[in-house]
Amino acid sequence: MFAIEEINQNINLLPNLTLGFDIYDSCVSESRVIQETMMLLWEKQNPLDEPREGWNVPLLAGIVGDSMSTLSIPMARILGLCNYPQISFGAFDTALSDRQQFPSFLRTVPNEKIQDKAISRLLTHLGWTWVGILTRDDDLGEIAGQHLKEDIMQNGGCVAFLEKIHFHYTLEKVKKIIDVIVNSTVIAIVVYCEEMHLKRLLEIMSAQGIWGKVWIYSLSFTFSPGMFSGNSSKILNGSIGLVLHSENMPGFSNFLQTLHPSKYSKDIFIKQFWKTAFDCEWPTNNSMSTPQLLQTSKKMFCSGEEKLSEVVTSLFELGDLSYTFQAYLAVYAFAYALHDLFQCTNQEPFSEFGKCIKENKDTIKPWQVYWYLRNVHFKTQSEDEVFFNDLGEVPAMFDIMNLQIFPDNSYRLAKVGSYDSRAVLGQQILLDIAAIVWNQKYKQMPQSVCSESCQLGYRKVSIQGQPVCCFQCVPCSIGEISNETAVCLKCPEDQWPNEKQDACLLKVIQYLSYEETMGIALAAASVTFSLITLSIICIFRKYSETPVVKANNRNISYVTLVALNVCFIASLMFIGYPLLITCLLRQTIFGTTFSVVVSCMLAKTITVIVAFKAIKPSSFGKHFDARISSCVIYFCPLIQITICTAWLGIAPPFPELNMRAKADTILVECNEGSHLFFYCMLGYMGVLASVSFVVAFLSRKLPDSFNEGQYITFSMFVFLSVWLCFIPAYMSAEGKNIVIVEVFAILASSAGLLGCLFLPKCYIILLRPEMNTKQYVRGKHACN
Incomplete structure (x- = not known):
């Protein structure tokens, strides 16, 4: 009623035309709905008027209602047969979106x-x-x-x-x-x-x-x-x-307050509403019954002077006007559709007639009203657009x-x-x-979940026989994290979970560096032994003409000392960030120089044996002394050089970021390329050292001025002992500890050779010069 009055007072909408209405109560009954729909379509309102081609007089533009799906469905089936437009303001049933079953049904609510x-x-x-x-x-x-x-x-x-x-x-x-x-x-x-x-x-x-x-x-x-x-x-x-x-519908509250039986005298509901609102009775023509009725019911007469404004808010429940507004939109949709119809906004529906509807309003058809209604498009006072989509619904x-x-x-x-x-x-x-004000039991927003969300670092595990929302929380596996989704994800290879396993952190990069204590200690030891070796070389060079130096074969001693010095210096290549050049050189130089050192030990031993046999008059050993030593020194390291060359050519070592050895650490190390060549190198060095040790051991009791055979035997024993201990330690170590073990083995074995072979000679040269004379050497031989 409010919408129709508002439209009739609007000079810009449907000018020179008045909207009217009939109201029927469905009483929540399908049979009643069918009956009243038939009455709306075909019952004559005035016996003197004749219907025009099925239309009531005056023109029935369409029907607004019903608010329930169960009642709208039978209405829509009947109205669809005649193409009469219908707009529901409360039917949500999805079936009503079927354009084939309900071709003329529309609604201002979604499905x-x-x-x-x-x-x-x-x-x-x-x-x-x-x-x-x-x-x-x-x-x-x-x-x-x-x-x-x-x-x-x-x-x-x-x-x-x-x-x-x-x-x-x-x-x-x-x-x-x-x-x-x-x-x-x-x-x-x-x-x-x-x-x-x-x-x-x-x-x-x-x-x-x-x-x-x-x-x-x-x-x-x-x-x-x-x-x-x-x-x-x-x-x-x-x-x-x-x-x-x-x-907001401006003027609606005022409209409700001005409702009065005198204003709507033909409204059959207004007087009943008044009686309910003010708990009174209207006087009747039966003066005898009225006093008795009032006496028994203790009600007052309705005077018509009651103030509706005092009960409007509580009576009409103005806090929720949702359905009221949808009915309001439905009426306006009809009004705008009729306006477009009579203004000939689009002549497409009338193309078969060849003229506009405003030229002959008597030819209007219900399907034409529906066509304009389907294409209606207008805005509310808050600038929200109102139109019907393909399903005949206003967007939700x-x-x-x-x-x-x-x-x-x-x-x-x-x-x-x-x-x-x-x-x-x-x-x-x-x-x-x-x-939001929650139920009085809760001071804050409650949670409606089967299982509480898993903490960060945990993942969901389904409970057998329960819905997916019911689960247990278990920690993520090592190397994984979980975020708000409670799904464990692996960290990238270069990252590692933090303690809570809710974020990935960069892994610790580990290698034997010069900044840490062990790296500094090994580097210092390497440099110290290298300086000692250089000092011994200088001593031997200065006293090269003395019996001690001559008796130890100066040339072999120089080669041995230089090779040992290279071993000490080469150990520095194991310390620091591994580079391609250091990876290529450190094992090969270490293996080759040690082979040279061990070959010199073998050559020295052979020299002692040959020198002893050369004392006999019939011996030819003295002619082969220098040649045999040179062959041993040249030939034995050559085999090691061949192994190392093949290693570098076939599967050379290379720097590698090892992320598998330790879960939380990136090991920067040299991948040996081929472990076969690496163990071949160590194996050959071991065989060479064993042969040298055996030969030295067998010659340890041969007469010699400075016990050279015994010193060689002891030095090779130290050498073999170090490397025999190295193998299990190397196999069990990991990360930078492998490098530490190998550097320690290199330094320990080299220092053992240096100490056992050359320190006794330096002692005699520097501290016991009386022993560094030909007379002492000859005298000792004479005693022997």
Whole structure:
């Protein structure tokens, strides 16, 4: 009524044309709906007027209603046969979107699938993955409940229970539903039915003191204070849910306040409304019965002077005008469609007639009204666009409301958010959680989940026989982290989880560096021994003509000392960040120089043996002394050089970032390329050292001025002992400890050779010069 009066007063909309209306009450009855639809279409309003081609007189532009799907469906089937346009302002059934079954049906509300998406995304936005559903016990209710359940599960949620409920249920059936609710751990329950079905359930829950559930109500649920008792309604405190989007309608409150029987004398409802609003009775023509009626009912006469403004807010429940606004939009959609129709905005529907409708309004057809209605496009006062999509629906917009009930039983529906299906995914829900007043049991937003979210560093493990929302939390495996998704992910190869396993950190880069204590100590030892070796070379060079130096074969001694010095210096290549050049050279130089050193030991031993045999008159050893020594020194290292050359040519060593050896560390090391060549190099050196040791051991008792055979034997024993200990230590070490073991073995064996062979000679040269004479040497031989 308000919308039609507003349109009739608008000079820019339908000028020179007046809208009228008939109102019929469906009484929530399918048979009544069918009867009244037939009356609207074909019953004559005036016996003197004749209908024009099926149209009532005056023209019936279309029908607004009904607000329920079960009643709109039979209406739409009848009206579709005649192509009469129908706009519902509350029917949500998805079947009504079928253009073939209901060709002339439109609605200003979305279908239930859109509502299901809105509810499931609201639950996801709140983080509630464990919910229950109460749906009305009829075919449409059961189907709608299943659709909602599927949508919730598609969004990652779980439904703990789906129970049917109806206001016809017995007390026992209602108590069974309450048992399901009480025994479930869900906090959030979706109410997918009308409010009357929930009445008895809430009353029993209130009597039993069952609180703490958060109710999520759908569009079909309307909170009416008169429907529930004071205590049972308080169970709904803190509920949130969807209502159809509504806007302010200027002048509507004033319109309600000015309602009066005298203003609408033909309205059959106004006097009954007045009686209910002010609890009075209208005087009747029967003067005898009226006093008796008043005496028994203790009511006053209705004078018509009562002030409706005092009861408007409480009587009309102006806090929720969602359905009112949808009916308001439906009337305006008809008005704009008729306006376009009579203004000939588009002549496409009339092309077969060849003329515009305004030239001959008597030729209007219902399908032509529907065509303009299908293409109507206008804006509300808040600049929201209104149009019908391909399904004959206005794009969904919902207001998210919070029901706040106060101790004095007064209540308020506060808007706390909105849902706009036209927005991009992820921005459809706008919600001010801080503005929500929750159930009195909770001081902050409750959580409705089957299992608490896993902490960072943990992952979900499903519980057999339980929904996916019910799970256990177990720590992530070594080398993995988990974020908010509770899914364990491996860190990149160069990273490692932190202590909480919620973030990846760069792995520690490890190698034997010059900055650490062990690296400094080994480097210092290497340099020290190298300086000592150089000092011995200088001593031998200075005293090269003395008997001690001559008796030890000066040339072999010089080669040995130089090779040992190279060994000491080469050990520095094992320290520091491995480079390609150091990886290529360090093992090969170490193996080759040690082969030279051991070959010199063997040559010295052979020299001692040959020198002893040369004393005999018949011996030819003295002719082969120098040649044999030279052959040993040249030939034995040549085999090692061949092995190392083949190694460098076939599978050379290279620097490598080893991320597998230690989970939290990147080992910067030299990959030997081929372990076969590496062990061949060590094996040959071991064989050469063993031969030298055996020969030296056998010659240890041969007469010699300075016990050279014994010194060689002892030095080779030290050498072999070091490297025999090296092998198990090398095999069991890891990371930079491998390098430490090898450097220590190189330094220890080299230092052992240096000490055993040359320190006794230096002692004689520097501290016992009386022993460094020919007389001493000859005298000693004479004694022998």
